Amino acid sequence: MVNLLEALNLPHIDEDLARVEGALRRAVTAEDPFLTEVAGHLVHAGGKRLRPALVLATALTAVPHVTDDVVQGGVSVELVHLGSLYHDDVMDEAEVRRGVQSVNARWGNLVAILAGDFLLARASEIAAGLGTEVAALLAATIGRLCEGQIGELQTAYNVERTEEAYLQAIAGKTAMLMSTACRVGALVAQLPRPEVEALTSLGRSFGMVFQIVDDILDIVETEEVLGKPSGHDMVEGVYTLPVIRALALATSGGDLRALLGRPLDAPEREKARAIVRASGGVEAAAGVARRFADEAVAHGRGVDGAETLGELGHRLIDSLPVEAS
Amino acid sequence: MVNLLEALNLPHIDEDLARVEGALRRAVTAEDPFLTEVAGHLVHAGGKRLRPALVLATALTAVPHVTDDVVQGGVSVELVHLGSLYHDDVMDEAEVRRGVQSVNARWGNLVAILAGDFLLARASEIAAGLGTEVAALLAATIGRLCEGQIGELQTAYNVERTEEAYLQAIAGKTAMLMSTACRVGALVAQLPRPEVEALTSLGRSFGMVFQIVDDILDIVETEEVLGKPSGHDMVEGVYTLPVIRALALATSGGDLRALLGRPLDAPEREKARAIVRASGGVEAAAGVARRFADEAVAHGRGVDGAETLGELGHRLIDSLPVEAS
Numbered sequence A, B: 001m002v003n004l005l006e007a008l009n010l011p012h013i014d015e016d017l018a019r020v021e022g023a024l025r026r027a028v029t030a031e032d033p034f035l036t037e038v039a040g041h042l043v044h045a046g047g048k049r050l051r052p053a054l055v056l057a058t059a060l061t062a063v064p065h066v067t068d069d070v071v072q073g074g075v076s077v078e079l080v081h082l083g084s085l086y087h088d089d090v091m092d093e094a095e096v097r098r099g100v101q102s103v104n105a106r107w108g109n110l111v112a113i114l115a116g117d118f119l120l121a122r123a124s125e126i127a128a129g130l131g132t133e134v135a136a137l138l139a140a141t142i143g144r145l146c147e148g149q150i151g152e153l154q155t156a157y158n159v160e161r162t163e164e165a166y167l168q169a170i171a172g173k174t175a176m177l178m179s180t181a182c183r184v185g186a187l188v189a190q191l192p193r194p195e196v197e198a199l200t201s202l203g204r205s206f207g208m209v210f211q212i213v214d215d216i217l218d219i220v221e222t223e224e225v226l227g228k229p230s231g232h233d234m235v236e237g238v239y240t241l242p243v244i245r246a247l248a249l250a251t252s253g254g255d256l257r258a259l260l261g262r263p264l265d266a267p268e269r270e271k272a273r274a275i276v277r278a279s280g281g282v283e284a285a286a287g288v289a290r291r292f293a294d295e296a297v298a299h300g301r302g303v304d305g306a307e308t309l310g311e312l313g314h315r316l317i318d319s320l321p322v323e324a325s
Helices: A004-008 A013-027 A033-044 A050-059 A068-092 A103-107 A109-128 A132-154 A163-188 A193-220 A241-248 A250-259 A266-279 A281-300 A307-318 B004-008 B013-027 B033-044 B050-059 B068-092 B103-107 B109-128 B132-154 B163-188 B193-220 B241-248 B250-259 B266-279 B281-300 B307-318
Strands: none
Touching: A004 A013, A004 A050, A004 A307, A013 A033, A013 A050, A013 A068, A033 A068, A033 A103, A033 A109, A033 B132, A050 A068, A050 A163, A050 A193, A050 A307, A068 A103, A068 A109, A068 A132, A068 A163, A068 B109, A103 A109, A109 A132, A109 B068, A109 B109, A109 B132, A132 A163, A132 B033, A132 B109, A132 B132, A163 A193, A163 A241, A193 A241, A193 A266, A193 A281, A193 A307, A241 A250, A241 A266, A241 A281, A250 A266, A266 A281, A281 A307, B004 B013, B004 B050, B004 B307, B013 B033, B013 B050, B013 B068, B033 B068, B033 B103, B033 B109, B050 B068, B050 B163, B050 B193, B050 B307, B068 B103, B068 B109, B068 B132, B068 B163, B103 B109, B109 B132, B132 B163, B163 B193, B163 B241, B193 B241, B193 B266, B193 B281, B193 B307, B241 B250, B241 B266, B241 B281, B250 B266, B266 B281, B281 B307
């Protein structure tokens, strides 16, 4: 996998992200020491902080240095991401997240739900400090995340899941927050409206690439490379783009359809992954991702200094061990 | 129980709350029809809408008619309440809420968590439309709700739970949102700052009364009167003020302590309730509630037209079937 933070090619990214990190740790401090511990659990577990980096990168197309408001914008976006992970892990009954025990596994579902609510509330509170537009945007983003997740739940184990339903679900659960990260950076840096809109669209297109690539990796990479079980989506009944494409192909569709539609054990999962890999579905999915990456480039052309940011989707696709078809 | 909406003595309360109701239903409409159904489930189940009524009542101390912004303030506060109920019911594994099947019982925990997130996000989005101060306040309120709930979880089944820990937990889980309801009404109606602060404090004091009275009713009333199982708090290990007071008394403390500290079956629950009722703990708790009700009156004196609102806590206590000591 390409290092996206390096690919952004921002001169002071380490220092700027260190400021985000400090502000993030302060933001999750509650009056109650136990809530502080739980709310800080995933923050302390680390993470790439890609979304704050997008806030920084968009803001830096307009301003020479990262201001405190830009840092707070990055914090609010990352808190939405973290809060949603707390609730995701409850829903998935996940045991491990980012190499540490998940919050639900360690303290139970009740605490994980409340701590997730707390992080989302802190995100909204910080966003309110950046003005009503950012506050409304963050709240709408959380709403869209929920819609995307609900869409995914509704089509679980459904071998008739359409490409349209898939794209709509990932637009809500992933691309919206990437888009919001770029929009927050642009708004806080007070870019003119056309640039704000272009960067918002760029973020959305990049977010689509990001999720499709993630879904491809779940099929083609080993557990060692991913750092988490591969083929997990199929086991959970989440049929992603490579799977949807493989199901639609005459050569692979029948065998795959016979396997899917229910939870899989490990040998079934490996068989299903092998069918999808051999089908051409992965390459077709990469082709769809490339179209979104092309869109991102086009949006980036509308903003001075956003060329590198616009190329980010292509960098991701280039790092895949498969060719787009 | 006294009818608090009547006790507020607002001339057009029915018409004004009907406007809140319409706006509430529009607010929970999502793009996805399934999410719309789930998010609207508890809205359609009805409810007294006490918190929106507090928003209306505080605003009407300053303005002659309820504006659309006041209505939206009421909607945002009620959405916080509803969203927190969705998550509460997941945590309590509740089967029934407001006479209908709970969301978690009907659609599962995953859907209930997401729909609760969605309602909280809609609350924040609407609050953002009322300005950054209201937006920040709503977000901080959600954070305090979480802190109050976490505080309650931490002291579950702890017979050494202190009165201070109890008061702090109910300040977060109940009084903060009542206080916020009053503050939102005052802010949206653009009252001067001293009146905003007085009404905020009035709401907090009333909220404390409201929760203590609720906790007393759980001990003294029958399931038929409550419309839900009585003694439920003790069964769940939530030791409220009447219980804490009974535990502290030499005459009742020993027997009660021997029963508590673990889940109770129905006969044990009735035995524990009888001990608390006979102990004087209920009357002592009502006495604490009366002190908060007196505070509310004092805060109400600082604002023209807030006298009736200030008396609301006393009206609640007067309706109890016990005397305060």
